[in-house]
Amino acid sequence: MQKGYILLALLLVGFASANYYEVTKEFTLNNFDAKSLSSWNLVNFNGNQVTNCNGFSVAGGPNVVASGSMTKTFTTDYDLNGVEIFFDLYLFDQWNSGWEGGRDQKNLFKIFVNNQQVYQLGSDYTRQLHGASSNLCGASTPDRQTRVSLSVPVTGRNFTVQLTSVIGSNPAAASWGIRNFYILSQQGYDNSxxxxxxxxxxxxxxxxxxxxxxxxxxxxxxxxxxxxxxxxxxxxxxxxxxxxxxxxxxxxxxxxxxxxxxxxxxxxxxxxxxxxxxxxxxxxxxxxxxxxxxxxxxxxxxxxxxxxxxxxxxxxxxxxxxxxxxxxxxxxxxxxxxxxxxxTPCPILYTDVNQGGKQFSFCGNLPDLHAIGWTSPIKGIYVPKGIELTVYQDSNYNGKKYSIKKSNFNLSGNEYQLINKALKIDVNEQKLRRNK
Ligand SMILES: [Ca+2]
Ligand SMILES: [Ca+2]
Ligand SMILES: [Ca+2]
Known part of the structure; x- marks a missing residue:
């Protein structure tokens, strides 16, 4: 067997489960500004594009967007089977999408994935949940926070998501906004x-x-x-x-x-x-x-x-x-x-220290992160209680073993090198220090 210092596998002992790759995580800070929307194609977004709504930011919101849309294409380096999209949706002020006057199907928030509609939602500010909600911001009429969680089949390596609404032309009267926008894709086998x-x-x-x-x-x-x-x-x-x-x-x-x-x-x-x-x-x-x-x-x-x-x-x-x-x-x-x-809980890899940067949760054998499109050095690792990661120095899980049982959100030295080499990411300590 060929000896070498290249480590080949990071093997999780004991179980395997669903692996969720984070395709995107956006609008999660308490406060953000229009720069957070720079990668989106916006139609009919006015002013600052972002609303400060009583202490927290929303993309869109009162005086920003009524009938309008935000669209973005996401690309991965691996083939997709489907994506999980979830986010907080705010319906501000005078939403009115009831039956009245045959307006059904008209005043709605909609989601399109690859130009196909996958979701729609209406609301009515004078009735039920919307009417019983409190006023968050904008006009004094009630505003509603809700949540969307969709599982959408997608193939290939890119897909386009459009969030859109048709609720009239005055964003001071009725508007919408989003926060905490995530897209995950499932990779590897799932034995949830x-x-x-x-x-x-x-x-x-x-x-x-x-x-x-x-x-x-x-x-x-x-x-x-x-x-x-x-x-x-x-x-x-x-x-x-x-x-x-x-x-x-x-x-x-x-x-x-x-x-x-x-x-x-x-x-x-x-x-x-x-x-x-x-x-x-x-x-x-x-x-x-x-x-x-x-x-x-x-x-x-x-x-x-x-x-x-x-x-x-x-x-x-x-x-x-x-x-x-x-x-x-x-x-x-x-x-x-x-x-x-x-x-089941899986270890999480982070591209920055202190649980920052992009993250990737995985279980099972993970021999090569390049194969799933990952090239950034790993600077932190979360290891759930009761889980042990084993890095083998030689192929086929042979040779010297190195075991990781505890989370480390600021990887350095031997552990940093071992983990990144096991994932076929070429790093050295100098690079790590430079990147800090
Ligand atoms: Ca009804
Ligand atoms: Ca019927
Ligand atoms: Ca309001």
């Missing part, structure tokens, strides 16, 4: 663990573990759903508690959503995790609907929602909340095929 899988089988449709304010009523659409016609109207909720979860860093929640009858574009279902909005979803008017249950109206059935939520606690409370504003005989919501999976 399914911890809950229920409401799949009509012959064994057990809703006893769900706490609801509609007595757990089940309807047919035509498959069984929890909630639905004449059952789950405005303010209906269904809550599922999970405990004794294995150690994890993400929850993957999926369900099949049924928007029954005359649901309008201001109506939605909101999924909360531990009391915080994880995702909000509307009936997809851009997809074909047919009448399959309830009244004569068309129904948006079997909308598969897949949500990724950063989560660490050993327990979780997942709440499905029906944000409609007309009676359950007119518009209602139900769901089935509910499942939850956890991704």
């Amino acid at each position: 663990q399914v911890v809950l899988n229920e409401l799949f089988d009509d012959n064994n449709f057990d809703v006893s573990k769900w706490e609801t304010n509609f007595k757990g009523a089940i309807t047919q659409c035509p498959a069984k759903i929890l909630g639905g016609f004449n059952v789950a109207g405005p303010g209906a909720y269904a809550t599922r508690k999970l405990s004794n979860l294995p150690a994890h860093s993400f929850l993957s929640i999926s369900l099949s959503a049924y928007f029954v009858d005359s649901i309008d574009s201001n109506d939605s279902v909101v999924i909360y995790v531990d009391g915080r909005v994880a995702h909000e979803h509307s009936k997809a008017y851009y997809q074909e609907n047919i009448n399959v249950c309830g009244g004569d109206w068309h129904d948006g059935v079997d909308n598969e929602l897949n949500i990724l939520v950063p989560h660490f606690s050993s327990s979780a409370e997942i709440k499905i909340y029906v944000n409609t504003d007309q009676a359950a005989g007119d518009e209602s919501f139900g769901f089935r095929e509910f499942s939850v999976a956890v991704s």
Whole structure:
């Protein structure tokens, strides 16, 4: 066997899990300015492009953007299967996307990926959740913070995301903004663990573990759903508690959503995790609907929602909340095929000291970061409790071993060299010092 000082593998002993590569992380600082938007193509963004909203910045916002868009193309050095997009969405002031005057499908916030619509949301500042929200900034009318979490199939090595809205021309009357914008892509194999899988089988449709304010009523659409016609109207909720979860860093929640009858574009279902909005979803008017249950109206059935939520606690409370504003005989919501999976914690590599720079979480064998498009030196490493990283000096996990059991957010000396060489990143101590 050839001896050499080039180290070939960084092997994680014990388990492997979903690897999430961070494609982008933007607008996460408490305060940021228009420079943060310089890589986006902006249409109809006025003034400073960023709003200081009562102590925190949002891209867009009151007096900045009403009908307008922000578009950006993201590129990776490896082939994609899909991406997870999540961000906080703010709907400021006089949003009005209800049925009134046939304005359905018009006053909406939308997301396009590669020119295909993948999401839309409306709101109504005089009703339900929006009306009950407090005033954050802009005009004195209420403003709503919500969250979007989308799993979108993408192939190739680049994709374009467009966030856009059609809500009129006056951003002093109604506007939108975003914060905490992340895109992750999953690489390597995924053996995340399914911890809950229920409401799949009509012959064994057990809703006893769900706490609801509609007595757990089940309807047919035509498959069984929890909630639905004449059952789950405005303010209906269904809550599922999970405990004794294995150690994890993400929850993957999926369900099949049924928007029954005359649901309008201001109506939605909101999924909360531990009391915080994880995702909000509307009936997809851009997809074909047919009448399959309830009244004569068309129904948006079997909308598969897949949500990724950063989560660490050993327990979780997942709440499905029906944000409609007309009676359950007119518009209602139900769901089935509910499942939850956890991704076990993985080490995280950082390109800057003190958990700064870009980051990459991985589990399992990681022989060559170049293969997935990574070329920056690693300056910090997070090692979850109970995990041990082993660097081997020779190929095929032979030769001298070096073991890393503790996080080090300011790598130097031998450990810095070993880790970077194991990842085939050429570094030396002088370069490290220069980069500081
Ligand atoms: Ca306001
Ligand atoms: Ca409605
Ligand atoms: Ca119907």
